[in-house]
Amino acid sequence: MAMIKIKLVKSKIGRIENQKRTxxxxxxxxxxxxxxxxxxxxxxxxxxxxxxxxxVVE
Known part of the structure; x- marks a missing residue:
């Protein structure tokens, strides 16, 4: 299975709870x-x- 790299670029502050948990x-x-x-x-x-x-990086 292929791998994928994920990078967090924006803060979780002020987001709805569902997005924070994701x-x-x-x-x-x-x-x-x-x-x-x-x-x-x-x-x-x-x-x-x-x-x-x-x-998504790469």
Missing amino acids: VEALGLRKIGQIVEKQDTPQIRGMIEKVKHMVE
Whole structure:
């Protein structure tokens, strides 16, 4: 399975609770942090929910 790198580029402060939980479920805690996850439809859906706060690296 392919891997995908996700970077948090915007703060969680002031966001709705659902978006905060999605970012934390992706394993992102600090701005600028990059995590590597398997490229599955579930992860892609989570990225789509918070696409204004994260970016896919590479």
